[in-house]
Amino acid sequence: MVSLFALIADLLEPKSFAGIFGAAPSVALATLALTIGSKGPQYAANELRAAICGAVAFFVYASLVSWLIMHYRLSAFAATTTLIPLWLGVAFGGWMMFLR
Numbered sequence: 001m002v003s004l005f006a007l008i009a010d011l012l013e014p015k016s017f018a019g020i021f022g023a024a025p026s027v028a029l030a031t032l033a034l035t036i037g038s039k040g041p042q043y044a045a046n047e048l049r050a051a052i053c054g055a056v057a058f059f060v061y062a063s064l065v066s067w068l069i070m071h072y073r074l075s076a077f078a079a080t081t082t083l084i085p086l087w088l089g090v091a092f093g094g095w096m097m098f099l100r
Helices: 003-012 015-039 041-072 076-099
Strands: none
Touching: 015 041, 041 076
């Protein structure tokens, strides 16, 4: 799995994406394996659902920040700080729907 993500990172431009696809999945898989070993598969499944909700929230946030910067020429600081409540709202909504 790590090699697959490293390959994806190598194919993407700009190369600054390499860290996202190189490190994050590796850390997530290692954490999942350690959690299964120490707390059991049911606990790990709950934690994985929380991670998925967080990832979806971040994807929505990052997509909208990017869109605002490109279409309205906002500064990165203005766009990111303005949409932090959206990120928290999507994450909290996912928690309410799937994890509560």
